[in-house]
Amino acid sequence: MTDLTDLGIAGIRDGFRSGAFSAREVAEAFNANVAKAKALNAFLVETPEHALAAADAADAARAAGEEAKPLAGVPIGMKDLFCTKGVATTAASEILGGFVPPYESTVSQNLWDAGAGMLGKLNMDQFAMGSSNETSAFGNVISPWRRSDGGNAPLAPGGSSGGSSSAVAARLCPGATGTDTGGSIRQPAAFTGISGIKPTYGRCSRWGTIAFASSLDQAGPMARDVRDCAIMLEAMAGFDAKDATSLDLDVPHWEAGLSGDLKGKRVGIPKEYRVEGMPAEIEALWSRGIGWLRDAGAEIVEVSLPHTKYALPAYYIIAPAEASSNLARYDGVRYGLRDLPEGAGLQDMYAATRADGFGPEVKRRIMIGTYVLSAGFYDAYYTQAQKVRALIARDFERAWEQCDLLLTPTAPSAAFALGEKSADPIAMYLNDVFTVPSSLAGLPAMSVPGGLDAAGLPLGLQVIGRALDEQGVLNAGLAIEERAGFTERPAAWW
Amino acid sequence: MSVDTATVKKIASLARIAITEEDATRIAPELDNILHWIEQLGEVDTSGVEPMTAVIPNHLRLRDDVVNADPLTGGGIREALMANAPQAEHGFFTVPKVIE
Numbered sequence: 277m278t279d280l281t282d283l284g285i286a287g288i289r290d291g292f293r294s295g296a297f298s299a300r301e302v303a304e305a306f307n308a309n310v311a312k313a314k315a316l317n318a319f320l321v322e323t324p325e326h327a328l329a330a331a332d333a334a335d336a337a338r339a340a341g342e343e344a345k346p347l348a349g350v351p352i353g354m355k356d357l358f359c360t361k362g363v364a365t366t367a368a369s370e371i372l373g374g375f376v377p378p379y380e381s382t383v384s385q386n387l388w389d390a391g392a393g394m395l396g397k398l399n400m401d402q403f404a405m406g407s408s409n410e411t412s413a414f415g416n417v418i419s420p421w422r423r424s425d426g427g428n429a430p431l432a433p434g435g436s437s438g439g440s441s442s443a444v445a446a447r448l449c450p451g452a453t454g455t456d457t458g459g460s461i462r463q464p465a466a467f468t469g470i471s472g473i474k475p476t477y478g479r480c481s482r483w484g485t486i487a488f489a490s491s492l493d494q495a496g497p498m499a500r501d502v503r504d505c506a507i508m509l510e511a512m513a514g515f516d517a518k519d520a521t522s523l524d525l526d527v528p529h530w531e532a533g534l535s536g537d538l539k540g541k542r543v544g545i546p547k548e549y550r551v552e553g554m555p556a557e558i559e560a561l562w563s564r565g566i567g568w569l570r571d572a573g574a575e576i577v578e579v580s581l582p583h584t585k586y587a588l589p590a591y592y593i594i595a596p597a598e599a600s601s602n603l604a605r606y607d608g609v610r611y612g613l614r615d616l617p618e619g620a621g622l623q624d625m626y627a628a629t630r631a632d633g634f635g636p637e638v639k640r641r642i643m644i645g646t647y648v649l650s651a652g653f654y655d656a657y658y659t660q661a662q663k664v665r666a667l668i669a670r671d672f673e674r675a676w677e678q679c680d681l682l683l684t685p686t687a688p689s690a691a692f693a694l695g696e697k698s699a700d701p702i703a704m705y706l707n708d709v710f711t712v713p714s715s716l717a718g719l720p721a722m723s724v725p726g727g728l729d730a731a732g733l734p735l736g737l738q739v740i741g742r743a744l745d746e747q748g749v750l751n752a753g754l755a756i757e758e759r760a761g762f763t764e765r766p767a768a769w770w
Numbered sequence: 771m772s773v774d775t776a777t778v779k780k781i782a783s784l785a786r787i788a789i790t791e792e793d794a795t796r797i798a799p800e801l802d803n804i805l806h807w808i809e810q811l812g813e814v815d816t817s818g819v820e821p822m823t824a825v826i827p828n829h830l831r832l833r834d835d836v837v838n839a840d841p842l843t844g845g846g847i848r849e850a851l852m853a854n855a856p857q858a859e860h861g862f863f864t865v866p867k868v869i870e
Binding site: 374375376378379476477478491517518520521523524583586589590592593600604607608609610611612613614616620621622623624625626627628630631634639640642643644646647648650656657659660661662663664665666667669701702716717718743 | 773777778781782783784785786787788789797800801803804805807808809810811812814816819820821822823824825826828830831833840847850851853854855856857863865866867868
């Protein structure tokens with residue numbers, strides 16, 4: 277019998293429905309993989325009983341002849357940014373130490389309603405702030421990949437959804453939730469040779485998802501291939517009255533609409549993404565991607581997104597500004613950590629609690645946000661950044677007059693070693709250079725694996741689409757997947 | 771402008787984050803560096819451009835004007851609300867005394 281953990285979401289779903297195996301067998305196989313993989317530090321909380329309960333419910337429903345739910349029999353990993361009722365949720369921060377949500381986030385509830393079970397809560401960059409998973413208060417996540425040079429340098433799984441990427445790549449779960457504020461689904465997917473899609477802003481409810489930068493935060497799936505992403509996104513997305521920016525639209529049948537035939541589609545190649553110092557291997561990957569899409573029937577056109585270079589600095593005003601506001605709620609009064617020094621008053625309690633509870637990167641961003649929003653600086657920084665954001669969105673609008681989709685690399689390099697970039701915040705921020713512009717414009721974008729670099733590490737290609745055109749993005753992703761033939765996986769050392 | 775230690779201490783105070791002299795001295799050049807980097811936005815001509823307020827055109831909705839429009843976010847859930855409080859007494863969040 278095949279190893280059930282080699283199956284993706286579609287394989288598990290279909291095998292369960294056909295009676296090839298029980299949901300309980302699947303849950304037990306993944307639970308065992310999770311239990312064996314402590315060295316990756318991908319999970320903050322393991323919930324084998326949750327996965328088993330969902331599996332037993334699926335098996336009982338099948339035995340009773342009921343119609344199978346969309347994700348019946350499929351266990352998944354849940355990023356620790358999603359509040360899960362009765363299961364500790366910390367956003368990988370000390371300041372939420374001991375917090376057990378009394379409610380369930382809409383996205384996670386949607387997944388449970390679709391029949392999925394939870395293998396556990398996944399480690400991440402603290403409050404989703406980071407690109408390497410080195411800002412977690414509970415230790416780095418290690419990528420299952422290693423360089424082929426024989427060196428055993430532990431590599432970053434990307435961030436902020438680093439527990440999700442590491443767990444999916446290491447076959448600890450067939451799919452996982454991620455969240456993406458400036459690239460936190462796509463960059464870790466690229467680093468670990470998996471697929472991930474950030475849908476249009478508003479497709480997935482933000483309710484019950486711990487906030488980082490509310491105008492940018494979007495949940496999305498991370499899985500082994502494009503079809504699995506489509507299946508999982510269908511279950512996660514949907515209108516939610518509890519989120520003021522939720523889109524009141526029906527969820528399309530993305531899986532049913534999948535087609536790698538791109539005849540009649542025009543794919544734009546934005547010239548500004550050819551950044552100085554781009555590694556030759558990334559250039560080569562991009563060229564191969566262009567060839568694959570042309571082979572799939574697409575017409576390739578060069579386009580210009582003139583404000584691209586300003587996206588990162590605009591992001592590093594807008595996201596910290598929103599974060600400084602959102603994270604004001606952690607004050608030691610209503611939930612989480614409280615640090616009350618002897619004889620301290622209320623203000624001292626706030627300051628001591630926040631100094632103890634937030635990690636260095638979170639404090640850095642809160643302080644940047646506080647600075648750019650402070651009296652006298654607001655217009656020069658924040659208002660200017662929101663104007664530049666409008667120009668970036670306009671660049672995309674103009675590009676859509678010439679093309680239907682955009683193709684770019686996902687990240688400017690393959691995975692780097694842990695510790696390699698953590699001393700220089702700006703070097704770390706530059707990792708998101710290709711993912712941030714589409715986040716600022718709220719557009720759907722996905723990363724799919726394109727191949728390995730000379731060191732044997734995965735590289736990702738990014739497809740960006742018009743607002744609400746997840747189908748176009750998924751289809752182009754599928755066209756790449758069908759031609760890249762990416763089947764490599766990390767050899768188990770953990 | 772450049773960020774000095776005094777500015778860092780002021781920002782930290784506004785953000786309600788306790789900071790030591792040593793940390794303020796260490797953080798000042800870091801913040802200075804990041805702020806200089808983001809200041810390149812100043813070179814973009816944004817005259818006549820409205821600041822973005824929503825990435826996707828969307829109408830803000832009104833919910834029904836009743837307490838329990840949604841049982842999860844409505845009233846009558848005091849125990850659930852208080853369950854995670856570091857300190858609570860008699861159904862209230864408690865904090866250090868603020869009035870002498």
